[in-house]
Amino acid sequence: MRSLLRILPLSLAALLALAAPARADDIALPRFQPAFAGDRMLGVQSPYAAGDFTFHGMLLVDYARNPYVLKTADGATASEVVGRQLFLHANATYSMWNRLAVNLDVPVALLQTGDADTSPTTADFGDIRLGARVRLYGGYEAPLQVGIGGFFWIPTGTGAYVTDSYVRGLPQLLLGGQLRDRWVWSFAVGPEIRDKRTTDDGVVMGTAITGGAGIAILLGEDRALQIGPELDISQVLLDASSQNRNIELSLQGRYRFLDDFEAGMGIGAGLSEGVGTPLFRVVAMVAYSPFLSERLRDSDGDGVLNDRDACPEVRGDRSVYAVENGCPSVYRKRANDADGDDVIDDQDACPRVYGIPQSDETRNGCPLDDAEEAALLEQYRDNRPDSKGDTDGDGLGDAVDACPEEKGVPSEVAAKNGCPEAVRVTEGEIVLLRELLFDAGRATLRPSSRQMLEEVAEVLLQHPEITKIEVQGHTDNRGTLPRNDALALQRAQAVRDLLVRRSIDPKRIVLKAFGPNAPVATNTTPEGRQRNRRATFVILERKPAPAPPSPSPSGVTPTP
16 A cells, blocks of 8 residues: 555656647636536626535536637737637536535537637537535524635646646635525635646646635525626736736626526626637526525524424524524523423423323323314313303403403503403404414414413314404515415414314315515515514404394283
């Protein structure tokens, strides 16, 4: 093994020594380099790895006009060494754990023209590019994300002006993020390490410092349209001059369609005279880039994915307890009640499943099965008081009960005495005093909302005259409109299913999905988006109240 390690460097040195000397046209001319498939910008890497074992693919065409021309002393064009260059890039990304991404880019020069003796005239294969990056900080929608990454080119090019004929490398520091739910930005900087060579007109090419930045606005209710500028700069460090400085500015746009596909285009101009800077450039692409579902996001950037984060909009810490995982200490529930059902773990027979207190130690803290729920409900109905002085049977006489028809709790405030803690019944609506909230991107209720739904079920049992209600599902504005409509319907269905389990006739319930179209708060803040992920209840049908008994005729005594 040691002999092999000694021989390998010597063999590589010998191969380099035998390699043909670099020609003047052994230059990888294109200055535009596609970002990873799935990134925010066309030519600037994002710091985020979008997906958990997720594939992204892209086909991109890059057309450059006059990327390499020779000029006279007065600035006129003397010769178009490369007048037109058209590349097709097949680009693939594989993202893992929302943290690591690897990339492969295969370029083919479909068209190259010029009027000089050394001008390329045929299609050629370019240098295959390998890439990798790792996210160090920040979630997918965080305002600041930090990562490191880089590219490595293998000299597979087969013609002039498509390859250096040597390996190249580009390590980069990557920054980016999402601002105010409408803006995305990316920034990348690093040295492109490449072999030194000199062009026919004496311009020195070699290692350069490179940088790129882009910012874009997301338009439309579903944020499907993205438009913004991108700036790319590079400067050769050895014998720096305007002839080896590249500056390009472009305007780019892209549109997401069918949820998981994107089409985009960029048009830009060269702002410098450096070799490789075109008069103008046109880039177009189509990509398969799966929508990053809320389940796989880490909105607050605390390292706990949303589907496991009890506080997905607030940065917190990991915890073995599900109800506090990803929450800061100020939000945390008791550490000895992992499922948040108010039965401490030492006494909870189902410590990881939300249940109810029960006298049976083997079932305490576990959910009731259907038979147990039916028996408990029947027992409750049999024991319900039916006194004219306490219509709802909550132990508070009608004279002092602010909600005499809904079973409630005592309160020192007269207007709340005897009312449910979170539910009121009006003429046309079952009003929740607090929003019925859901986990981000899911149809699961937040733990704090489950008790409210129990109260809704109790109110419906106490009001049989309410014969039909509409359960309305709502979402925030993140994600595409079709996904939000589907999620809103799933939330309404989840509410109906729980009410049916509490013995509410399913025929009394109809569903309606509003998606993001009826917000009650701003969607620009985490708190506002949380309020918009909710369900509401509208009374559609109500039986008329029974008519009071007719008064007895004057002087006639009712028969006992």
